[in-house]
Amino acid sequence: MxxxxxxxxxxxxxxxxxxxxxxxxxxxxxxxxxxxxxxxxxxxxxxxxxxxxxxxxxxxxxxxxxxxxxxxxxxxxxxxxxxxxxxxxxxxxxxxxPLLLFVWFIGAFIWDGSSYKNLRNKYDRHFKESTMPVKHGAHK
Amino acid sequence: MSEVVKTSAPVSEGAHIAHPHEQAHEHHHETFVSKYIFSMDHKTIGKQFLITGIVWAIIGGLFSVLFRLQLGYPEESFPILETFFGEWAKGGQIQPEFYYGLVTIHGTVLVFFVLTAGLSGTFANLLIPLQVGARDMASPFLNMLSYWFFFLAGVVMLSSIFVHTGPASGGWTMYPPLSALRQAGDGQKLGADLWLISMSLFIISSLLGGLNYIATILNMRTKGMSMTRLPLPIWAMFFTAVLGVLSFPVLLSGAILLLCDRNLGTSFYLSDIVVNGEILPNEGGSAILYQHLFWFLGHPEVYIILLPAMGMVSEILSVNSRKPIFGYMAMLGSLFAICILAFLVWAHHMFVTGLNPFLGSVFVLLTLLIAVPSAIKVFNWITTIWRGNIRFTPATLFAIGFVSLFISGGLTGIFLGNSTIDIHLHDTMFVVAHFHIVMGVASFFGMFAGVYHWFPKMFGRYLNNTMAYMHFWVTMIGSYLIFWPMHYQGLAGVPRRYLDKRGWVSFNDFADLDKMITVVSIVVFAAQLLFVFNFFYSIFKGRKVRTANPWGANTLEWTTPIRPGHGNWEGDIPEVHRWPYDYGKDGREFIPQTEPVSAQETKSH
Amino acid sequence: MSTTTASVQQTKWWTGGKSPFNLEYGKLMMWYFLMSDAFTFGAFLISYGTIRFSQNFWPDPNVVFNAFPGAGHANLPLAFVSVMTFILIISSVTMVLAVHAGHNNDKKSVIKWLIWTIIGGAAFLGCQAWEWHHLITGEHAVLMDGRLDIVGQTTSVNPWGDLVTNEAAIAALAKTPHETLVSLAHLSDHNITHEAAMNMNHDDLMKTVSANLDALHIRKNGPVAFGGYFYGITGFHGFHVFSGVIINIIMLIMTQKDVFAKRGHYLMIEKAGLYWHFVDLVWVFVFLCFYLI
Structure with a gap:
């Protein structure tokens, strides 16, 4: 052909x-x-x-x-x-x-995302209290 | 290493049946519209990019003069400003909202419209087919679309300046939450939406262009033009296109999410916000996320701007010092290294945003690594002109100026790349000085060098040399006078983006310095207008080019007729037999790429 | 001419005058376009991941996506999305067959398989429309600002927060407006019609609702970003499916008009095929990020 x-x-x-x-x-x-x-x-x-x-x-x-x-x-x-x-x-x-770029792309973004969570849990009490899930086994 | 072993089955050699790019002999009817407006000829499209870029450069440059007036003479009033800008310059003084609009549009226009589209759009279009030996781009039609999407992006951006509430004024980076909230200011109303739409159109344009450049460089090289025989500008454009194709889509995503936040009530970037006493319902988003997305493009963007200039400077320095480029493979390798590192270092723009400091330290390491390939390139340029038989044409001067600026601007990058020093220097005039020298002015110098060098190929005439030399010296000295003192201001803590610093007693010492900077920037702007005059004057009245190869260069574009038609070569496309940098070899000044290697020749490359 | 002789290995691909990848430029550009589009989708999905990692709580997809058209309120986690996934996989297979038929210059088969692919794409879009509609108009009891409310999944409200304890729910009932109680009574026990609930007095309503609290699955409001990303990313993917269907329809018309037969090759179909498979590929990752983990 x-x-x-x-x-x-x-x-x-x-x-x-x-x-x-x-x-x-x-x-x-x-x-x-x-x-x-x-x-x-x-x-x-x-x-x-x-x-x-x-x-x-x-x-x-x-x-x-x-x-x-x-x-x-x-x-x-x-x-x-x-x-x-x-x-x-x-x-x-x-x-x-070029797809290997995703390794650092994903890694750095997620790393900073979870760091943002930790920062807020540490310094923003309202955030922690209102969003942290309760363990359900405990009170049923 | 690269002798041609042609053992594949008979390739339908004689059968050049209706190849789309082989229509050079066909004289189809061309109207004014198809030749100059909706042209599919890569050379015309390149010129369209250049001229549109020049128009935008004048607008962007003029804006910088306006806000420099404010910075240098904050107490002065200029009634003429009110004549032109009405309530934005009430009483002849630039109003805060307008100031931010000016800065935002100045940055956006110069980074994207001038130094991305105007620079790589121009020279990738002009040089790629000519230097790799192709009739045109792989897809001339998409190439034309690329220009017209750029044009459309420009129309939208321009119209945003005439909106009643003013253009986008969140800075060229458009950080939310400021840019995501209409309530935050006049410039965050319609202007910001138009900015985002304009950028989306621009991204489409740059993708269409980039895909074309890559496909052309890979697929359309003429016989004998192996990848390691490509002139360095082509390699630079190739990596530029790769950077654009992989990083612009990320900005597109970021812009789409921002548009949603602005118009659809989503909370991608918004959380816990109070504006004018009103508590917004948005929650759960992260403003830092936008910065990540923006800088994932934004940093490669710096190299999208810089690499074409680097490539052209390499070529021009080699041609005009009549010496082979020093370390061709090292140049290639460092371009490649810069291309990869460009994707890995984005968060060094974000050290003080609340970015995880440990993550930041990884970014410091990766950022400082860029110094290695950059240094390799600088040393190679210097060794290329070392003991060369230099012809100081305007193009050469601008190329040498580029190297100078790249060194002095690059060194301050090492300061800023260290996260601890960045705590002090971030958002000060030091940063302004750094990126204007290394990316702004340096790339402009690369662009000027390219224009002076290839103008004869574009228009069949020369630019006027006297005006060119004046242009160079004023710009060279002026740039240093403008930006060098800003380092000291920055080290002293003078913040950027402030329109009036009189309230800080400690900064009053810089009042005279700021006046000087403003005066010089007006002079430099005038010198650019001189260049623009020279450019348009010489298109029609410049000295005519009489020889096909006026600079005695080796590359293929000089084997075409003085004013090549659509299709570039009149006969067959020439075959290539050697690399493009055989200057001063075996007692000959230059040996074009098309000349076969003779048996007696000394081995090189 | 099929040259599968030993000489092939020695071809100098990079010396110019030919494509180093043996691909025509259009296909090459399509590949690199898809690569750049992968970065667009990648950026979306990574943003979603970043926000998700910055939250203490994220809804369980099995709870969110548990409806099936015509199955009423039955709890069928992941059932519908698996149907959507299979539709897209099968339409990818029919596209492969269309491309292959193009290789053989077999116009009839090309048309047949293209039609099946278009049907598959349209079916997927229909499924997506149903799912969006179901999520937006869904009625879920949520504890917000100390009282109960009934909301659907939108870009600004998320009903899939953490489950609320019965004590907290009963405390919130007192502050809940009458109209909401009516709907809650109907929701908690479908034997009570909406009209019947409207005729009940306030105390009876409270009693009915608190007796059936377990059936209501009352939750706190969850992370708002969930809705934004879900609609944003599946919407962007749906837009790709839509444009893919349009491209395939254009291909179908061109095939029928013998455009490709006259050209002597069906390479356009190959490029359309690449795009269509890419849409399927993206769905694989959307499926992973939103429905599975």
Whole structure:
């Protein structure tokens, strides 16, 4: 298949239909399974919260797992559906490497966000008293 | 390292079928509108950016003269101001609201409209296709849209000046809660909304432009033009575009959230606020969040302004000292390092906002790291002209002036980058001095150098040299006279953004100094008007360019005809065989990139 | 011409005269545009995270998103949003198939799969409209300023604060206006119709409400930012879905008019596809940030 309109594109590869369809089907199933697992974890968190003594650590672990599963989903969407996996390696790098900026972007913002909370809890009594949740197991 | 091994399958070599950029031979009918207004020729679009930028620079510069009048002569009244500005300058004295409006528009216009659009818009458009060897930008249509979105942003911004309640006056950074509340002042009413809309349009323009620059540099290089044979301005524009594409969207998000806070009653940035005795219902937001979002763009923005100037200065210094650029790969590496660090240091603008001090210390470390690539660049520029056979053209003078300003402005950055010293210096005139020298004036010098150097390519004529030299010396000496004393003011604690400091006895010592600064800034502004006159005069009456390569430069733009048409080269696009900095090699003054490497040639690069 | 010979490995991609990534400029620009758009969404979501981390309390999404169209007041946490997620994933799959059909210059299949993708996008938008409507018009009992109130989820009020103790709720009842009590009585026991509640006297109302306090799930008002970010970010995403649907409709019309067939390639569909997948990709993260954690 030639793209006569674009001379900068010099080589063309072609995937045969059967392989392609199989790949799309497998990816669809995979994405669905991951989503179902995510939902299950979401409901698990709900039930932990409803319980008498919610374990913060367990909730945190579950949330971490959901984050990892989401990244896996994103990976499959980008690499298979958007065909990034089939591009030249350097092209993949120009997309992936700048995304690393998100590490510091997220880290610094969240760090300062929680620092703002601590500052207000320390110096703004009204803020602390009116927003700090009460432990529910205690008075039921 | 880069000999061409062409083993791929036969690329439809002869079959140049209807390539969109190969229509140079086709003479389709061009009207005045399609040639000069809705033009898709990158050279015309570049000129449009430049001329629009000049108009904005005059407006922004004039505003600075107005508020300098206030700062230098706070007790004086100037009836002419009332004639022009009516109630904003009642009794010939600039009113506080108007003062803040002037400062805000001055900053916004010069940072975004002049030094972003006017500088990289002009030279990225002009130089990228010419220097990489392409007929035009990757997408000429989106390129045209980029200019017109910029134009639209300008129209909105300009109209905000004529709004009854005045233009935005929250400072060029538009910090909430001030900028988020209409009740906070006249300038926070319609003017602030128009400011935000204008910026959103500007962001779209800069994204369209940036995507085009990246795609063109990657995809449209002519045969033989490997990435390490690109002239340095192109590398600088490339990193500039990358910075813009990744950081402007964050400002867009910040601006959208601010628009919501202003108009939809949300509380993204607002919490616990009382205005004029009225307790606002907004709660739970964080004003510091806006500053994070703003500076995530704002800091890369500084380099968006600076990098194109750096790139052009590198080229101009090498061409005019008839020597290869010193440390091409080091120049590249330091551009890359600056590009990455630019994204990691934003919060050094926020040390005293209530930012977590431990987080701040990480930002101090990252900020001071920028000194390394900056120093590499400075040493490379100096070693490039060292023992060179320098031709002191106006462009060279401005390029050397750029290096001087970059050094003196950069050194004060080390002071401000330390969070402890910043507690004392923050929001004083020291900061004003620092960023005007290193980013404002320095980038202007890079821009002037570029205009003087490539004017012959743009218009087929030269600028007048006498006026050019006058322009240079007045601007060079004047800039230092204006901004150098501000350091001392800042160290003494004189705050910025205050329109009248007579109430502080300790600052009265600076009254005469402030008068001097004001007088010099008027003189410097006049010198810029001289340049503007020279510019427009020379477009029509300047000395004509007679040779295709007047500076004896190696790069591809000088292989085009003196006045290139749309498509740039009349025949095939030339092939490139060497890097662009073979000056003074093997007894020859310069060897153009198009000349094949001969067997006898000494190895270099 | 498929050149999958060994020579491919030796191609000097960077020497100029060709795309180093073997991509036409339009696709390259689309990729980098999506990257910059990722930073727009990233900035929104990170702002949301920053505010969330600056709060002592944040609503549990399972409590907020527990309704399903036609299911009345049944507690079905995450059910509806999972339907929305699947709609978007499936529409992404149909888009992949449309792009693939374009590779094969198969106009008929392109049209078929594009139509399915457009339907998927429209369905998603419909779901979102329902969800917004449900949240805004929802009736939740909230303890504010010492009295009870009935509010929905808007950009300035958040009904999803911490649960209130029965003692505090009963204390607040005394200060609650009559009309609110009427609605509370109806809310607390759906056997009492609104009309019946209106005919009850003040004391009976108080008694009914305090007897059914557990059914009301009375909460304090929660962080206001929740609503702003939820509507802001899902709205911005919805705007992307909407523009994606418009783009796909344009693609459909162009395909039908043989524009691409005449051009000899369906590369435009590929670019539209990239945009559509990106919309799906963003949803994956919106789903994570608002509904799961």
């Amino acid at each position: 030639i793209h006569p309109a674009f001379e900068e594109v010099t080589e063309h590869h072609h995937v045969d239909d059967a392989t392609f369809k199989k790949r799309v089907r497998n990816t669809t199933i995979l994405l669905s399974v991951i989503t179902v697992v995510e939902l299950a974890i979401g409901l698990a968190i709900y039930n932990i919260h409803k319980g008498e003594n919610p374990s913060e650590l367990l909730v945190l672990m579950f949330k971490g797992m959901v984050c990892i599963l989401t990244l896996a989903k994103a990976y499959y969407i980008v690499s298979v559906f958007m065909h990034l996996g089939d591009e030249v390696r350097n092209m993949i790098m120009t997309i992936v490497v």
